[in-house]
Amino acid sequence: MIEDAVHAGTGRGDSEDREAGSLREVSWRGRRVALAPLDVDDAELVHGWRADPATAHEIGMWPRTLSAVRERIERDRDDHDRDDFLVLLPDGTPIGHIALTDQDLVDGTADIMLMLDADHRGQGYGVDAVDALVDLAFGELPMHRVQAVTHTTNSAALGVLARAGFVQEGVRRSACLHRGRRYDVAVLALLRDEWQALTRPRSWDLSAPAQ
Template sequence: MIEIGTAAEEAVAGSESEDGGTEPLRTVCWRGRGIAFTPLDPDDAELIHGWLSDPVIAREVGTWPRSLSAVRGRVESDHEDGDRDDFLVLLPDGTPVGHIALTEQNLIDGSAAITLMLDPGHRGQGHGTAAVDALVDLGFGELPLHRIEAETHTTNSAARGALAGAGFVQEGVRRSTCLHRGRRYDLGMHALLRDEWEALDRPRSWDLPADTD
């Protein structure tokens, strides 16, 4: 489990709730370009359930419809899993726009995997690549990782674009791997190695000012 010092933590403004109130402040534990991470909490299960129920995400991710209680159970289980770290992706005003996780952490082999889900209403604005950039900075900057990988449907152009923008290389395709709505889908296998990350010409998360867009 990644431990981030309190020196990097700060509160961000809450977002307006449906009843006109303001959601509680969230603690920022990591930053990217125009986004920030806050640890995923079991109380975020309803938000995750809403995203998983969206038809765009259901089509591109291939999710199976699940009850809120089932999603809450999964979030709680993941929260206790020491081999993964889950975060909400926040805008500067505290609006949650996605869920990202560093999973399958194996510090002996130096490997891990990334999963990412964005609110469809906030796609196409660069938040996906910014979030992936920030998470690989966290993985390579704070852990002795050598390889971070990700997989996505070969038809999911948004996810493939976010990964390519973050420097990931498609290494291969697992053909006809999953079934969704009566159709077989291929999965593209993508990865970023430490030396490739080191060669990227961009500021790292710890070099970004808090108000960076």
């Protein structure tokens, strides 16, 4: 689920880059953000973001306990069909969680999810993070289709996905139950040839963002 209230390779060969001002190892870059692998020690951050009422509503889930979030991160870390990252600013400040999930290397499909800190929404970081992750999916992994889903009422997330090149394919009617109400869910996707047609620089063309 994308929310904006939204086997990592490296963009620099096999070298391990470190974000300025942070001890986090950066494995991939966007224009203004970097991606670092999510670890169990990040559970408190993720727990805090998910506890935000607007976030809980937009992604259609209720907040979990810190221990449950930690256990989920531990379980996901061993899941070879997904890759989870922290979204970092140039100074190393973590502002969100982004993931490429349900990776099917045979069919070349995967899903993308994004959750941003409330204080950093509406500033273009969501688009940058999504752009970076789809560059990973199509540039380093053999993906042909990357899919995203979100509530049809989540205009912020729909805007992020549209600016990243995703096309809305349809609506799953009454597909989500949340807080006693049924919600329609929009299905969006970006295909490899659509990604190739984008004129923006790719992650591997970018230098480290200035602080």
